[in-house]
Amino acid sequence: MSAIKTPPEQITYANLLFYGCWGALALLVVTFLVYTLGLLPPHVPVAEIPNLWGLPVHEYLEKANAPHGWGWIALIGQGDFLNFIGVVVLAGMTIVCYLTLIPAFLREKQTIFAAIAVLEVVVLTLAASGIVGGGGH
Amino acid sequence: MNWKSSTVRLGVLAALACVILLAVAAWASSDAPTTAAAAQAATQAATGSQLPWWAWPIILLFFCFILGIIAVLAGVGGGVLYVPLVSGFFPFHLDFVRGAGLMVALAGALAAGPGLLRRNLASLRLALPVALIASACAIVGAFMGLALPTNVVQLCLGGTILFIAGLLLLSKNVTRPVVAQQDALGLALGMNGTFRDEGTGEIIEWKTHRTLPGLLLFIVIGIMAGMFGLGAGWANVPVLNILMGAPLKLAVGTSKFLLSITDTSAAWVYMNKGCVLPLMAIPSIIGLMMGSFVGVRLLAKAKPKFIRYMVIGVLAFAGGKALLKGLGI
Numbered sequence: 001m002s003a004i005k006t007p008p009e010q011i012t013y014a015n016l017l018f019y020g021c022w023g024a025l026a027l028l029v030v031t032f033l034v035y036t037l038g039l040l041p042p043h044v045p046v047a048e049i050p051n052l053w054g055l056p057v058h059e060y061l062e063k064a065n066a067p068h069g070w071g072w073i074a075l076i077g078q079g080d081f082l083n084f085i086g087v088v089v090l091a092g093m094t095i096v097c098y099l100t101l102i103p104a105f106l107r108e109k110q111t112i113f114a115a116i117a118v119l120e121v122v123v124l125t126l127a128a129s130g131i132v133g134g135g136g137h
Numbered sequence: 138m139n140w141k142s143s144t145v146r147l148g149v150l151a152a153l154a155c156v157i158l159l160a161v162a163a164w165a166s167s168d169a170p171t172t173a174a175a176a177q178a179a180t181q182a183a184t185g186s187q188l189p190w191w192a193w194p195i196i197l198l199f200f201c202f203i204l205g206i207i208a209v210l211a212g213v214g215g216g217v218l219y220v221p222l223v224s225g226f227f228p229f230h231l232d233f234v235r236g237a238g239l240m241v242a243l244a245g246a247l248a249a250g251p252g253l254l255r256r257n258l259a260s261l262r263l264a265l266p267v268a269l270i271a272s273a274c275a276i277v278g279a280f281m282g283l284a285l286p287t288n289v290v291q292l293c294l295g296g297t298i299l300f301i302a303g304l305l306l307l308s309k310n311v312t313r314p315v316v317a318q319q320d321a322l323g324l325a326l327g328m329n330g331t332f333r334d335e336g337t338g339e340i341i342e343w344k345t346h347r348t349l350p351g352l353l354l355f356i357v358i359g360i361m362a363g364m365f366g367l368g369a370g371w372a373n374v375p376v377l378n379i380l381m382g383a384p385l386k387l388a389v390g391t392s393k394f395l396l397s398i399t400d401t402s403a404a405w406v407y408m409n410k411g412c413v414l415p416l417m418a419i420p421s422i423i424g425l426m427m428g429s430f431v432g433v434r435l436l437a438k439a440k441p442k443f444i445r446y447m448v449i450g451v452l453a454f455a456g457g458k459a460l461l462k463g464l465g466i
Contacts (some may be wrong), residue, residue, distance in 0.1 A: 021247040
């Protein structure tokens, strides 16, 4: 029986995911230390968080005056929202990896899988954009 | 019982880890107000928790480290343990627990994905069609979960966790299902392939059947994953293996990879709603992943069946606790 060969697009996906995932996790550790050691002032005082995290999210956002959706970008210089860079990289890795699948499937004339990959990118991008549902309330 | 046996020692260690886990959880919950009204009163009085703020990330880190070990040994996902246990015993609102739970499950799946894909233990051909359905429905589930009253979600979560405990107890996975003929839908979607079982050295050809019912079940799986912030491995594996006929190793590997896609879509919804708190989510992610590493190393020597039954017991307890919380008891 011929040797089992992992499809090249699967290897590309795996490699991209490996570096992206572990890079994001390393970034999360660094930004978390910056946050908790107070190297950058947070938007929501860190000592205040335990008083608020028992509330439903809409009350938390109101009392903490915290942004929702992509509003955190405006506060990226604050210690707490700096962490969102790593979170976004982690959550965005799947979209990036899927984008590499589309040309690979088209090259191999696997149009059904290419279409599925395109649809998946659309679904994940819509979820990431916050357009669906319009963020917090 | 041969107490010198490493298996027995590891079993005792795992039992001790479960006891420590529940003790930490119980201690954490004793510091927390037990009702929303009390939580609000505590906030208004600016008293909140009696612990300093930095104690909570440390507790979460330690708690999730133990959770990561147990999850690997029991063969369950970290997410399915994280949400019911943390929501049941910690003072965090369910909105934030679900946001963190999805990030935890996502991080674990993303970390495991490369190895599974490289060794062909996760198949893109099997994963891509079901991932599309599950991820789209996870968005729907996330919105439903955030729109429903918390006590309703808590009740449904409790019922689901008890169901999962029952499923883990009773389901019998099939190592190599017999698929006589692939159905037209499976064939059209190209859901077939081969992989090498490194345990036996065999080259295994696989194909699916009952593809349409399987895809329809992934609608339900996606909604539940999004609604409760759980990883969906507990559901993915039986559907892929028992219903659709994928070999067990391929089903487990593909399920883990599938989580990285399903949980991504729901995680984005929770993030955009403001439900991801770095002070909670990041120590949880790091703790669970460190625990998973240790768990993988212990797995070779551990007796998974004994630990699995222990975890089923813990899940049953956590599910019952969530039900009681939902009923306001």
